[in-house]
Amino acid sequence: xxxxxxxxxxxxxxxxxxxxxxxxxxxxxxxxxxxxxxxxxxxxxxxxxxxxxxxxxxxxxxxxxxxxxxxxxxxxxxxxxxxxxxxxxxxxxxxxxxxxxxxxxxxxxxxxxxxxxxxx
Amino acid sequence: xxxxxxxxxxxxxxxxxxxxxxxxxxxxxxxxxxxxxxxxxxxxxxxxxxxxxxxxxxxxxxxxxxxxxxxxxxxxxxxxxxxxxxxxxxxxxxxxxxxxxxxxxxxxxxxxxxxxxxxxxxxxxxxxxxxxxxxxxxxxxxxxxxxxxxxxxxxxxxxxxxxxxxxxxxxxxxxxxxxxxxxxxxxxxxxxxxxxxxxx
Numbered sequence: 621x622x623x624x625x626x627x628x629x630x631x632x633x634x635x636x637x638x639x640x641x642x643x644x645x646x647x648x649x650x651x652x653x654x655x656x657x658x659x660x661x662x663x664x665x666x667x668x669x670x671x672x673x674x675x676x677x678x679x680x681x682x683x684x685x686x687x688x689x690x691x692x693x694x695x696x697x698x699x700x701x702x703x704x705x706x707x708x709x710x711x712x713x714x715x716x717x718x719x720x721x722x723x724x725x726x727x728x729x730x731x732x733x734x735x736x737x738x739x740x
Numbered sequence: 741x742x743x744x745x746x747x748x749x750x751x752x753x754x755x756x757x758x759x760x761x762x763x764x765x766x767x768x769x770x771x772x773x774x775x776x777x778x779x780x781x782x783x784x785x786x787x788x789x790x791x792x793x794x795x796x797x798x799x800x801x802x803x804x805x806x807x808x809x810x811x812x813x814x815x816x817x818x819x820x821x822x823x824x825x826x827x828x829x830x831x832x833x834x835x836x837x838x839x840x841x842x843x844x845x846x847x848x849x850x851x852x853x854x855x856x857x858x859x860x861x862x863x864x865x866x867x868x869x870x871x872x873x874x875x876x877x878x879x880x881x882x883x884x885x886x887x888x889x890x891x892x893x894x895x896x897x898x899x900x901x902x903x904x905x906x907x908x909x910x911x912x913x914x915x916x917x918x919x920x921x922x923x924x925x926x927x928x929x930x931x932x933x934x935x936x937x938x939x940x
Contacts, residue, residue: 652817652845653760653829655753681752684760684829686817690786696842697790717760717849728761728826729851729932735822736925740918 636698638670643697645704652686652696655715656703662711670694674702675711682715750782758825763924764846765832766872767856768864772884772914773832774816776856779920780830781818789814790842813840834868852931853879854923856914859889862900869901878934880908880927906930 636643658678667675670692677683677691689699706712718728765773778785790813815833822828831846853872857865865881872879881901892900898909908930912923 651849652831653762653849655757655760682755682757683752684819684827686788686829686831687783687786687819689788690817694788695790696788696845715758717762725851726932726935728759729928729935731759731826732761732822732828732851733925733928733932735820735826735828736921736928738822739820739921 638668638694639698639701642701645700646708647704649714649716650685650700650703651717653684653717655682655684655717656688657682657713657715659711659713662709667711671702671706671711674699674706678712753827754821754824756824757821757827760827760829762829762831762846762850763927764850764853764877765830765856766834766853766868766879767884768858768861768868769834771856771858771861771864772886773834773856776854776884776912776914776920776923777816777818777830777832779915779917780820780924782821783819785816785818787814787816788842790840813842815842815846847875847877850877852927853877854927855879855881856884857881857897857901858886859883859892859897860886862897865901878931880910880923880930882910882912882923882926885911885913 656678658675660679662675664672664675673692674688677688683691685699685703686696688703689696692699694702703712703714707714765776767773774785813833815831817829817831820828820830831850833843833846855865855869855872869879869881881903883897894909901909903909908926910923910926913919
């Protein structure tokens with residue numbers, strides 16, 4: 621595949637405007653499949669439009685970082701910056717993709733295999 | 741694509757999900773990655789795009805990037821809930837994204853990769869296979885069946901792709917959910933055998 625030709629940003633706002641120019645989140649703990657959960661009791665007033673949109677999406681239930689980026693049509697890097705801020709402000713919490721108890725990989729693979737076979 | 745489940749109610753993960761794992765679906769342009777992910781995903785496949793400078797991941801400060809060549813990298817992904825507690829994400833992306841943060845994000849912690857190949861363009865699979873080997877990510881190869889594409893004996897395809905004897909080679913039809921599920925099962929069985937051998 622040849623790289624796509626340079627093109628204009630599609631949105632009205634360039635992506636990094638919504639992050640105040642930052643390209644790194646305040647914390648480096650987001651995997652694409654880190655699960656994100658919203659806290660329902662936090663006020664949304666004072667949040668930027670993008671953060672409010674993110675919160676409105678996440679208040680419906682748990683999603684992965686990649687899904688949040690996909691639904692909001694934001695680059696993953698931008699999404700991570702917004703998520704970092706919202707975790708810092710107590711609006712969101714995250715769960716590592718693999719629980720800290722560290723299931724052995726063999727057990728995870730067996731569960732994946734069982735789940736796939738059950739779909740046949 | 742049998743995405744009958746893709747109603748709003750299924751947008752979110754089950755509350756009981758504890759573990760999320762990822763598998764990459766990689767291959768050259770138009771090899772069927774998006775179709776494959778779409779056949780298996782329980783949600784409408786999602787896409788994210790990242791605009792990068794050519795210098796890629798080494799550019800942390802975005803000041804002054806105007807005038808540099810930018811390129812768009814994209815990935816398509818889908819989701820399969822495999823049990824009450826386990827969800828699998830499939831990420832589809834071409835290999836030339838190697839220097840991007842998005843590629844790093846995809847490969848980090850992935851269980852393994854399924855390389856989709858097209859018998860009409862086997863040579864175009866080398867790049868991505870080399871990349872996976874460099875990163876030590878185990879993979880299986882699935883030849884996606886295209887109407888009218890020549891069918892070769894397995895040995896010839898193995899030779900053309902220069903596969904290791906243990907690397908699984910299968911054929912699949914990325915449009916078909918069952919066929920695509922079989923391809924994933926072959927990959928995961930291979931990953932499981934490797935894990936067992938490492939511990940012997």
